[in-house]
Amino acid sequence: MSIERVIVRNYRVLRSADVRLRHDLNVIVGDNESGKSTLLEAINLALRCQINRRPAAYELHPFLFNTECVAQYISALKGKEGTPPPEILIELYFADCDALAGLKGTNNSEGENQPGISLTIRLDDENYKHEYEDYIADPEAVTSVPVEYYEVVWQDFSGQRIKPRTMPVRSSLIDPSNISDTYAAGRYVVEFTREYLSDKEQVDLCLSYRKMRDAFRNDVCIARINAELAKEKGTVSDKALSVAMDMTARAGWESAVLPHLDEIPITLAGKGEQSSVKIKLALKAQKAAEIVMVEEPENHLSHSNLNRLLAHMSENASGKQLIVATHSTFVLNKLGVECVLLFNGQTGISINQLSADTANYFKRLPGHDTLRMILAKRTILVEGPSDELIVQKAFKAKHGTLPLEAGIEVISVYSLAFKRFLEIARALTLDTRVVTDNDERPDAVKEKYKEFENDRNIRICFSTDKSLFTLEAHLVALNDLANMNKVLGASCETKENLLSHMLVNKTECALMIFESKEPIALPQYIEDAIQ
């Protein structure tokens, strides 16, 4: 069973998101503030009806609501416009299968006949109609969402309310970064350990624990202490005072048992080790979670450990739906570029159109620049370091800042790989410019990139002047000889000599041009690329 589609409205940073997922592996990448984590959090909330591991109804607070949506609501109230109170909606659409047919129906925002779950946080207008009326009576006093009058409605697409125990979909959310204190970390691992054990093993563990508590009470020393305490009857209370192990329900084995790694409590193990243990436990758990979400697996892990963990994840995830949010190019490339989902806060764009060939190309080259490209506002692809420097220079001359500061990546790619990158750019509609030499055959260049002609996000910048086959040739043609000699610290007598000098010392020359304060005329196609 897997989630096919997620719709989120007004939950935290997600004003309105609609994301389609793959049934196996999903690697979600996106800018820091794009809401990747929030998306995982929303999915988890809809699957468990829990916030911070407690029932959602007890954890409601105004900041769960999208600030933009709340601001609109408040300003509408102040402007005396009728406006419905803000509502959070999270819908998970599952792939249709018999096991989930009970969740099936058309009670969802899209009216799709699919199994699914919806979680709504909304005004409980049956019980709090009047209170709400009073609340908005004076719009000036309204500063946030009145969550006290809100309810959490958790139901499936058939219109049936969901009880946690009858929930047919099992899931885990693994968020290594979220574990701040050791106590929470321990509890967290215990939870995973518990899911790993079979029912029988759990009962056995529970029994052993109870026996141990009984043994404590019957211990000679404890009996003597209790006899002593019993003498105090009447001084502190009319009843007999004694000590015993906590036998109440909340004091189950979970609160006293801690997993150990090589006899060291897991909470004292390194954070990296902790999180990789958690991820592995979740993948192997007895009550197998069909859906496993992992938030930034790269956290706290060394490169080689991350490599091993990723290998483990790829091997053990079969039959499960894995949703991984990451910042790491390494993770992305290792798990497969074809699984990437570029999340921009509204929708996830996937690369499923990528050819197997290209996907393999990126898979073989971990640490490649894919993520740089995916996360950039715009990417300028150039042929080598000298072109890169000139483009940087041109950009700075025009805009006063370096491209990176404006969120623009300039990436050197050997010309053969241009098309690979462009395939990704096309699949994800990434704003991309290619700066390339014409090698004396502008028609051939045009022909080579013909397939991208209609992609509005892709622009191929090259010179149409046959006689000027490289960037250097353009620079020599456009600039005064003396001026160029000055910039390059050279003393060439003719432009031909200058050009040969530049072609022989490409990178050095480019660096000098980049660092020079002299104004230099740049060819039009470079200007096109940096506009």
Place this chain on the structure above:
Amino acid sequence: MQSNNRIILASAGSGKTTAIIEDAHASGSRCALVTYTIDNTTEIVEKTYVIKGFIPPNLTVSSWYTFLLRHFVRPYQNSLYRACRISEMAFVNQISAKGISAGDIGRYYFSRPGRIYSDKVSDFACKVIEKTGGLPIRRVKQIFDRLYVDESQDLAGYDLDLVELLMRSGVTVVLVGDPRQAVYSTHSARRNKQYGGPNIVRKFEEWRRSGLCTLENQNHSNRCTQAICDFADMLFPNLPKTVSLNRTVTGHDGVFAVERGQVSTYMQAFQPQTLRYSRASKDVPGHPINFRKAKGRTFERCLIFPHKMLEEFVLTGNLADAGKSLSSIYVACTRARQSTAFVIPDGKRPATIPLFRS
């Protein structure tokens, strides 16, 4: 095509419910056990615990209404009704929303938003099926292989259309019931009126003839002694006679009349469960149960406080005197294993049944 659908007509005390549970469990397939009243639902659940010690995971027990709401009304309700979630039912004893046109969905089917009239649930369900090209049926097929309907004599109106659709869908439908016990017609709908009450057998016959199902009679009673069976059979002379399988002898077995003045003596001697026609019957000792409410229950002995017509019938033995509530009377008569006694006025002598003497 050979149909797997079955209709089993069984007399009171034949162990229908037990048979259903055993059959469902043994089938190993995903079964829905549905019955008309909530009391019967509880009964099935309890019986399952008694027989099996647990509810097998392949069984889902629910009441007819819950089943309809959950699988036929709500999943695709928005094809007809979008105002809000249909969350509850308004129980009505007669035709609801009279004078409102069926096209006015909000008022014809609902007492207030989200509250659907109990007599219109299956009507609504059929409309949803029609409107969506059968989506609820396809959905149910994904969830269940078999559907057992206990107390199926209570189905009426659009319920019958729905059951027919299910029988045609490929889900195996097993209806179990006793037309003599048609005490509730799920509603007094005009639809399928000709099959109301004990006449539901005609519908069953039609289905059998069109090859939709097989129809069997099970005319034995594990519960009642032969004398009790014979007395109860008098109420439905056209239906097959019941054979008792109860061979237990206690010294006070069969059908008796008890003079009003003897009631407390009788109560002391036999501790019978008291039954009454309705709350209108006064001065009934013990913890009396109304006839209709007693359906599905079993007691060792019963003492019945008859209403006027039943009293007449007990005295004369003349079916014409028994009035119209034959089904309720039948239910009351067939609750006891060993003895069914009727209270009669002091000094009267019944024509056909023995008088209890202390």
